[in-house]
Amino acid sequence: MNLFDVASRAVRILPAETAHRFTINALKTGLAKPSFEIDDPRLAVKLRRAGLHLPNPIGLAAGFDKNAEVFSQMLAFGFGLTECGTVTPRPQDGNPRPRLFRLTQDHAVINRMGFNNEGIGMFVRRLSSAPRSIGIVGANVGANKDSEDRIADYVAGVKAVWSYSSYVTINISSPNTPGLRGLQDRSALEELLGRIGDAAREMESAVKNRPVFLKVAPDLDDKAIQDIAEVGLAQDWLAGLIVSNTTIDRPETLASAYKRETGGLSGAPLLEKSTRILAAFHAVVGDRLDLIGAGGITSAGDVIAKLRAGAQAVQLYSALVFHGPMLVRRIKADLIAVMEAEGLTSLSAFRTA
Numbered sequence: 001m002n003l004f005d006v007a008s009r010a011v012r013i014l015p016a017e018t019a020h021r022f023t024i025n026a027l028k029t030g031l032a033k034p035s036f037e038i039d040d041p042r043l044a045v046k047l048r049r050a051g052l053h054l055p056n057p058i059g060l061a062a063g064f065d066k067n068a069e070v071f072s073q074m075l076a077f078g079f080g081l082t083e084c085g086t087v088t089p090r091p092q093d094g095n096p097r098p099r100l101f102r103l104t105q106d107h108a109v110i111n112r113m114g115f116n117n118e119g120i121g122m123f124v125r126r127l128s129s130a131p132r133s134i135g136i137v138g139a140n141v142g143a144n145k146d147s148e149d150r151i152a153d154y155v156a157g158v159k160a161v162w163s164y165s166s167y168v169t170i171n172i173s174s175p176n177t178p179g180l181r182g183l184q185d186r187s188a189l190e191e192l193l194g195r196i197g198d199a200a201r202e203m204e205s206a207v208k209n210r211p212v213f214l215k216v217a218p219d220l221d222d223k224a225i226q227d228i229a230e231v232g233l234a235q236d237w238l239a240g241l242i243v244s245n246t247t248i249d250r251p252e253t254l255a256s257a258y259k260r261e262t263g264g265l266s267g268a269p270l271l272e273k274s275t276r277i278l279a280a281f282h283a284v285v286g287d288r289l290d291l292i293g294a295g296g297i298t299s300a301g302d303v304i305a306k307l308r309a310g311a312q313a314v315q316l317y318s319a320l321v322f323h324g325p326m327l328v329r330r331i332k333a334d335l336i337a338v339m340e341a342e343g344l345t346s347l348s349a350f351r352t353a
Contacts (some may be wrong), residue, residue: 012321016109019196021072022062027070034325035309040336041102045080047135047290049169050239051209052136054313056080057347058303058328062140062169062215063111067118068126072204075135077112077189078328084123085140087138090158092144095176101235102321103256103267107298109318112176115142120160125165140215145177146253150190155199162210162222167280167281173245174216175264181217188195193235199350200237211239211290216281218244218274218295225277229284240290242279246270247295267318268309271296275309279314282310300321 011019025031031184043056044103059081060074068084094116101110115125127139141148141157158168172183172192183192193214200212216228232238246264254269274295282291293306294315306314319327335347344350 002182011088011102012102015098016102016321017097018213019098021184024065024069032073032273032325034073034078036076037078037329037331039078039080042339043080043332043335043347045312047211047240048287049208049290050213051257052081052167052211054080054149054202056332057137057307057311057313058314058331059083059136059292059313060140061317062086062171063318064118064317068123068139071127071137072130072134074271074325076334077325080143080313081136081138081166083138083140083164083169084127084171085117086115086130086142086174087117087139087145087157087161088115088142088144089120089160090144091122091145092116097318101256101258101263103254103265104322105192105255106253106259106267106269107319107322108254108256108265108267110258110261110263110265111323114145114176115174119275120153120157124160126164127161130164136166137212138169140169140171142171143177143180150180150183151195154192155195158196158199158212159203163207165210165238167211167213169213169242171215173215175217175219175246175248176323184216184220185225186231189228191230193231193238197235198255204237212237213242213290213292214238214244215287216244216277218247218270218277218293219249220277222280224279229281230288230325233285233288235349238289241285242292243279243296243311244270244274244283244295247273249273261302264296267288267321268296268298269304271298271302275305278306278311279309297331298327300331300338302333304350305333307347309353312351313339
């Protein structure tokens, strides 16, 4: 067990949100300083529609680095991409505490953070200070809770981060902002993507080839999946989907005392559901949209399951709470071991298996 794993166990003594803030501060001050390693070229993947070349398929999901404070440090831990946010146009405090709960027995987390962040101004200031060569850094944008025009918030967010991020994610799937998931309904989604599309075409004149992803919920029925897929495919500028955000479901298998807390559930219990929804989207869109699989990933086997369900890349976050930041390097080593055992030279082989 290395120093980072020991520190991660020690931090779990603290309340969940306090531990998270401590971790961010430790990374910012250099108290936790990873050493960069070059990835095995067999792990490299390309998001074809987005045009992004990743050194490996494992991304850090939004939520960890809400205010774009430690994206360079997280890339140094070995992530192939990192996504900052969710950020809103104006700063907001989010929901009252406590709002973040570890379900240790279930290797899960429930959060009802409510898009707490410092606002787009500070976010962009930090992103803009990073060198272009740092790696793939995405920006996840959302709407303020009290906004009178939430779509306008998304348009403002897209425009603000466009020049300073490797890609942009439209987050309409958090369960912790009342009414937000209603933007996944077909008519609302058509209006949202129509207005964002206008903004994207406007911004393309200044900075070209900025991929945009839509992050969706796992709590969707077959009709909703079909509707979202069809609306997404109709947008010639949309690069892909991130499947999925947290779930409002509470599986009967949950054992933790916090299992009835309100909010979105993430972590190991989300793996099966999120992977099933990913496969359902892939059945409709095929390779016409890039798919990034998120939800419940803790191992190389989980990554392979997402790839076989249609993902080109994956994202994780909750697993770091229980396994520490060195998890990503262990997963990559295990992926290489599986590839060697099966005689594979590319991760794309898992998508066609």
